[in-house]
Structure formats: structure tokens, C-alpha cells
Amino acid sequence: MNYFYLIKIQYLGFRYHGWQKQPQLKTVHLMIDKTLNYVFGGEKKFKSLAVGRTDAMVSANETAFELFVEEPILNFDIFIECFNYYLPQDIRALSMKAVDKDFNVIQNAKLKEYVYVFAHGQKAHPFCAAIMTTFRDVLDIEIMIQGAKLFEGIHNFKGYCSKVSENGLYVREVVSCQLIPNTTITASFFPKESFLLRVKGEGFGYNQIRTMMGTLVKLGQHEISLSEIADSLKFKSSVTMDYIAPASGLILNAVEFE
16 A cells, blocks of 8 residues: 555444444444445555544544555545545544555554543433433532542553453553533533543553443442542552443544644
């Protein structure tokens, strides 16, 4: 492959089994490649590589993949217009630019920002289900705000990850972690009050952010304490946090590249 392009996209993950291609399952990567093949008329060789995977029902407000092709794409505007015309309505291309052969979409991703959208103590409109989790119990938001700040910094997140292994990288840095009122992702059918857990870091383990959210929910229910969360993050901790929040509230919000 002689030509390389970075294409930013967004998608609603609610009806997909994540990004990665899987036999007999509808995934985002499958639909991206099927559409690219159609746009290229089935005649051009290409390869696509994502900046990272998202799990089933997880959405992306802004993520990216690298496109490798043997022939140059001369007009980016026309290509994006055509790509979007044939993509499913829940996937959209945002932009594209040429990159050189030394660019690596995975290694050059500097920071990722995720948000988890949630409400509590009510039954929300069914339309919310695709991008928001509504926890049935009334939660203590003030203590959850304090708990979110405990995740900031360099900690041992092994107890917050699924499918752990001896060689896994679990000591990671969370650059920022805030629980704030949601004024960013809104709709007419949303509850009057909703919240965001906003987390930024270079990388995260499998189910790490959803488990962080689940732990904050248990804190908000007064099932665990702030000190228990602090202890679970210590380098020698062997504690495993067992509540993984539902997937549909999680959104990959932005990716920053070097």
C-alpha cells in the first residue's frame, strides 16, 4: 500500500457488536469496509485500521481509522461525500487527511477522552436507551463527584479491568476524571437533569471506564466508601471491582493525535 489517509468518523453503537469484525455479526468495521469496497467499485485493494476498538453498544462521537490504498485519492471532499452517501445512517465520516508511511493510527494517538452519560432515580424516555444509562436508584451525586477525582493520576487499575493477564498493563495514568452536569449531549426527550463522567487518558484497559462508572454508582448508593476506592487503586491492591456499568452510556468522545 503506497498511500495513507486518516479518516475521522462518528457512530451510534447501539445496534452493533462493537468495532471488530466477528463472524455472522454486524460490527462497525464490517460496515466501514463494505462501504469502502462499494465506493471503490470492488476493484481497488485497501486496508483499514482503527485507532482502537469499542465494545458492543458503545458509541463514538469522534474516532478515527487509517486507510491504506494503492492508488491516491485526489479529492477528499468528493470522497467523503460519496462515503457518507453509502454508509448506514448511524455511521458518519467527518474528515480525512493524508498522512505519511511512518504514521501509525494506534501509536500516534496521544489522548483519548470518553464520556459516560447517565441519569438516576427515574424512568427515562425509551429513546434515551441508545446513548444514556438511567440508574433506577437515587444516587448521592456529591460523593460521586469526590470519588471521580480519586481516579486521577497514576494508579493500579487491575481491579477495574476484565480479562486480566499476567502480562497486562494495568498501572496507567488517568489525566483527568470529572463527574459533571451534562450540558453537552442533549435531546428534547432527555430527563431534565443528567450527568457525564468525563475521563481522559492515553489508554484504558478492557471495561476499565465502565467499571470505574459502576464503582461510582455503588459509591452513590453508599455500598462502598471513598477510602475503599482509594485502597483499590494502590499498586499492591488485589481488590476486584465487580460492577460493570451498562455499555450504551459510554461514548468515545475525542481522540488527540501527535
